[in-house]
Amino acid sequence: MNDPKIRNMEEFATASGISRPTVSKYFNDPQSVRESTRQRIEAALEQYDYRPNIYAINQNRRLTKNIGIVVPYLADPFFAEIARNIENLIIASGFRTILLSSHGDPKQEMDNLDLLRSIKPAGVLLAPLGRASDPAAVKAFCDDVPTVLFDCNISDLGEAFIGHNNVQATEQICEYLCRTGEPPVFFEMRTPPNPNAYRRRNAYCEVMEKLGYPTQLIQVDGEGWNFEEIGYVEGKRVISQRLLTTNTVLCSNDRLAIGFLTAAYETGQRVGRGEDCALRVAGHDNHPYSRFTCPPLTTISHDYVLIAEKSVETLLSFIESGERAQSRETTLFDGKLMMRSSA
Amino acid sequence: MNDPKIRNMEEFATASGISRPTVSKYFNDPQSVRESTRQRIEAALEQYDYRPNIYAINQNRRLTKNIGIVVPYLADPFFAEIARNIENLIIASGFRTILLSSHGDPKQEMDNLDLLRSIKPAGVLLAPLGRASDPAAVKAFCDDVPTVLFDCNISDLGEAFIGHNNVQATEQICEYLCRTGEPPVFFEMRTPPNPNAYRRRNAYCEVMEKLGYPTQLIQVDGEGWNFEEIGYVEGKRVISQRLLTTNTVLCSNDRLAIGFLTAAYETGQRVGRGEDCALRVAGHDNHPYSRFTCPPLTTISHDYVLIAEKSVETLLSFIESGERAQSRETTLFDGKLMMRSSA
DNA sequence: TATTTATCTTTACGCGCGTAAATTTTTAAT
DNA sequence: ATTAAAAATTTACGCGCGTAAAGATAAATA
Numbered sequence: 001m002n003d004p005k006i007r008n009m010e011e012f013a014t015a016s017g018i019s020r021p022t023v024s025k026y027f028n029d030p031q032s033v034r035e036s037t038r039q040r041i042e043a044a045l046e047q048y049d050y051r052p053n054i055y056a057i058n059q060n061r062r063l064t065k066n067i068g069i070v071v072p073y074l075a076d077p078f079f080a081e082i083a084r085n086i087e088n089l090i091i092a093s094g095f096r097t098i099l100l101s102s103h104g105d106p107k108q109e110m111d112n113l114d115l116l117r118s119i120k121p122a123g124v125l126l127a128p129l130g131r132a133s134d135p136a137a138v139k140a141f142c143d144d145v146p147t148v149l150f151d152c153n154i155s156d157l158g159e160a161f162i163g164h165n166n167v168q169a170t171e172q173i174c175e176y177l178c179r180t181g182e183p184p185v186f187f188e189m190r191t192p193p194n195p196n197a198y199r200r201r202n203a204y205c206e207v208m209e210k211l212g213y214p215t216q217l218i219q220v221d222g223e224g225w226n227f228e229e230i231g232y233v234e235g236k237r238v239i240s241q242r243l244l245t246t247n248t249v250l251c252s253n254d255r256l257a258i259g260f261l262t263a264a265y266e267t268g269q270r271v272g273r274g275e276d277c278a279l280r281v282a283g284h285d286n287h288p289y290s291r292f293t294c295p296p297l298t299t300i301s302h303d304y305v306l307i308a309e310k311s312v313e314t315l316l317s318f319i320e321s322g323e324r325a326q327s328r329e330t331t332l333f334d335g336k337l338m339m340r341s342s343a
Numbered sequence: 344m345n346d347p348k349i350r351n352m353e354e355f356a357t358a359s360g361i362s363r364p365t366v367s368k369y370f371n372d373p374q375s376v377r378e379s380t381r382q383r384i385e386a387a388l389e390q391y392d393y394r395p396n397i398y399a400i401n402q403n404r405r406l407t408k409n410i411g412i413v414v415p416y417l418a419d420p421f422f423a424e425i426a427r428n429i430e431n432l433i434i435a436s437g438f439r440t441i442l443l444s445s446h447g448d449p450k451q452e453m454d455n456l457d458l459l460r461s462i463k464p465a466g467v468l469l470a471p472l473g474r475a476s477d478p479a480a481v482k483a484f485c486d487d488v489p490t491v492l493f494d495c496n497i498s499d500l501g502e503a504f505i506g507h508n509n510v511q512a513t514e515q516i517c518e519y520l521c522r523t524g525e526p527p528v529f530f531e532m533r534t535p536p537n538p539n540a541y542r543r544r545n546a547y548c549e550v551m552e553k554l555g556y557p558t559q560l561i562q563v564d565g566e567g568w569n570f571e572e573i574g575y576v577e578g579k580r581v582i583s584q585r586l587l588t589t590n591t592v593l594c595s596n597d598r599l600a601i602g603f604l605t606a607a608y609e610t611g612q613r614v615g616r617g618e619d620c621a622l623r624v625a626g627h628d629n630h631p632y633s634r635f636t637c638p639p640l641t642t643i644s645h646d647y648v649l650i651a652e653k654s655v656e657t658l659l660s661f662i663e664s665g666e667r668a669q670s671r672e673t674t675l676f677d678g679k680l681m682m683r684s685s686a
Numbered sequence: 687t688a689t690t691t692a693t694c695t696t697t698a699c700g701c702g703c704g705t706a707a708a709t710t711t712t713t714a715a716t
Numbered sequence: 717a718t719t720a721a722a723a724a725t726t727t728a729c730g731c732g733c734g735t736a737a738a739g740a741t742a743a744a745t746a
Contacts, residue, residue: 008732019695024734034693034743054461056732059398060701075427075631080418084446096458099442103427115439118397228635258635265637266684288418292571292601294608294637341609351702362725367704377712377723399702403731 006050016044027052058120067095067315068116068124068145070109072152072194073225074101076255077288079127082151085308086125093316095122104193104225106132113141123315126158127151130194146324148315150307152194159318159325162311162333166196169300169335170203173282175211176337177248180273181280183213185244187260188252189230190219197252200284204250216245231259239267248280248343254290254299257283261293261342271295272341280343284335296340306333349393359387370395401463410438410658411459411467411488413452415495415537416568417444419598420631422470425494428651429468436659438465447536447568449475456484466658469501470494473537489667491658493650495537502661502668505654505676509539512643512678513546516625518554519680520591523616524623526556528587530603531595532573533562540595543627547593559588574602582610591623591686597633597642600626604636604685614638615684623686627678639683649676 006012009027013020018037026033026041033041044050058064067090071079079101087097098119102109109129116124123146128138130152141147142158149158177184186204188197201217208215220234231251238244251257261281264271269278272295283290286301310331318325349355352370356363361380369376369384376384387393401407410433414422422444430440441462445452452472459467466489471481473495484490485501492501520527529547531540544560551558563577574594581587594600603624607614612621615638626633629644653674661668 010732020733021696021735022694025694028734037694051461053402053732055398055402055463056701057734059396059402059703059732060734062734074417075420075423077418077420077423080420080423080444084418084444101423101427118394120398228632232635258632262635262637262639266639289571289601289632292575292605294605296605296609353702363703364705364726365724368724371704375723379712380724396702399731400704402702402733403704405704 006048009050009052012044012048012050015048016041018044027057063122063319064120065095066098066119066121067319068098068100068112068119068121068126070100070102070112070116070124070126070128072102072109072127072129073104074099075103076225078254078285079151081288082127082304082308085304086312089308089312090316093312095316102129104129104132106134109133110137113137117141117144121145123147123319125150125311125315128154128157130154130196131191132193146315146318148311148318150311152196153330154195156328158328160314160329160331162307162314162331163196164302164307165332165334166199167203167206168332169284169302170200171207172335172337173250173284173298173300174204174207176339177250177280177282177343178208178211178213181343182246182248183208183211184248184250184280184282185216185218185246186252187218187220187231187235187238187249187256189222189227189256191223192252193223193225200252214245218243218249227253227255228259228262231256232262233259235260235263236267239263239269244279247278249282251281251283254283254285254287254297257281257297257299257342258287258289258293261295261297265294271343273343282343286338290338291340293342295342297338298340298343299338300335301338302335303333349391352393352395355387355391355393358391359384361387370400406465406662407463408438409441409462409464410662411441411443411455411462411464411469413443413445413455413459413467413469413471415445415452415470415472416447417442418446419568421597421628422494424631425470425647425651428647429655432651432655436655438659445472447472447475449477452476453480456480460484460487464488466490466662468493468654468658471497471500473497473539474534475536489658489661491654491661493654495539496673497538499671501671503657503672503674505650505657505674506539507645507650508675508677509542510546510549511675512627512645513543514550515678515680516593516627516641516643517547517550519682520593520623520625520686521551521554521556524686525589525591526551526554527591527593527623527625528559528561528589529595530561530563530574530578530581530592530599532565532570532599534566535595536566536568543595557588561586561592570596570598571602571605574599575605576602578603578606579610582606582612587622590621592625594624594626597626597628597630597640600624600640600642600685601630601632601636604638604640608637614686616686625686629681633681634683636685638685640681641683641686642681643678644681645678646676 013023090097100112147158149161153161222230271279283297283299290297356366433440443455490501492504496504565573614622626640626642629642633640
């Protein structure tokens, strides 16, 4: 390691006693050279501190080994966790990762895609903002770069979509709530940024009708991604104005529910299944913090790991085949009821 | 935009009627060329869809325009928020950003630094893991790359450190708690991953002594970064075993406090300042979720924006001067008491 | 051992751009 | 209008690597 500094592959090749093209071949795929030469190269690697210049590599390769990951809002631990799982899988497959957050801002989302374009990535895993996304711009990007959408679907964009089954999940928790108490009202944003919310709303209406219960949609104002704040402020209003027609509230997602729980607490409404409780509250997503609300939140979990695995696997297969999708596949994973004490 | 595709700067220069070296100069700094030529280039930019190849640029520049950001645990919204602020400031300064999380894992931290090395960044903003970090390896990195540490200090590493004033913050909340009720016990991990915790512990002991109150350290087991879980599990144990010598608990950080609040809720201990409350609980950090706990958490806030600004400003000044620090400056920002209803 | 096949070496070119030096053109100052 | 200064052009080289082609060498097969 204290030998004279190696400045480039030429010098390293000389130092290892192998020709540069063969060394280059080795770095592209160590398995592609003969066992004996691989050992000589690796011996030299231990002796000299050399690594190929990424910029020179990527300049000459038609396809880089970079994969972009774009999430709508990284400050949400839900997305941070999915991103972490995806990153690990991609790196394990010998690719590099660039993680970008759109911070809930459509302009930032476009900037992210622009940045990725200039990186010439092999592929991109994109969880779009949803309603706020610019479909034409996203489509243009997907046409240029193999892109797999996850978490949030925009119809017909990307090679494939991997997400959760909002209908099944909503049905399951609605059935549970109806079976064990009063039928739930549905607490949501009037104009949610994420299309999953619309699917959940529709699923709620359908399953309630199927079960023969009345529906009540409580659609509150508020824009952006500060869901806890919206759930808190509007929850307080809804409770104090006695707008709830039953004692059971199904929130469109856990972050709204977290805020709603705070509102319930502050207005003195005890939440839970017990006799002494005034409200039952349930959420949707199994947010990392849902275990630590007061009371812990009953919700529907989604398997981060499965979504991450399927997304990565799908993208890598497109990358490796070099082909584009003939038909756009959609994969939805079922949710699992997480029974805790809030409902 | 529908003109023939431009493949490189040569073609773009021809198309815009300007020589390539001048175009190159423009892309390095648009202000460095004459007004009239800038307009001609920008007119061409509107007409043709061209952007310089990043890899070719970075290969030839001695210094890239990349700045690395490394945080210990991105799934913690606290770090996600700081990172977001830092990113915006850096991008506004014309640099690029690479955001990496160590996921609480020392090996990952080293991998991140290795990755950054290969990117040849102009500089790095590093919030190290702390206790688990490999000081020698981090030092070696800091010797190679201008690095500014933030949030978590490792003595003598990096060009500078920007963080919060744990002593002032702890003193302030201790004084508040003592003034308004029983003196606090200090709830923390026995072996916290982050050195800020040690400073808070020491500050707690000192200020309590100064105020003439007894100290009680409740040091719980648990490793890693699942602070809520640790606060919850150990909080339950501490409460049920009646280990608290006063009714007031100061948690070493908000995430522990979030778990502790859940423990208090589940064990039926009402938390707050009222007559009917059994416990007061306070935290430290003003975590994004601390407003939405039940009850909302009294804590000490740190100004993300200030820390982000100072960190970026410091790093950029080193990058622009091209010099390294003669003496390592430490900047600490004071915390502000966030009085909520938990204490 | 001879032959086939896989692997390596040599040679050479190109990727897209930074950048330096010498020269010409444009602009600003006198 | 003259001169000096600023900016642009032309020319040329190099960065570190991918990669292709042709020939040489080693390994595997018969």
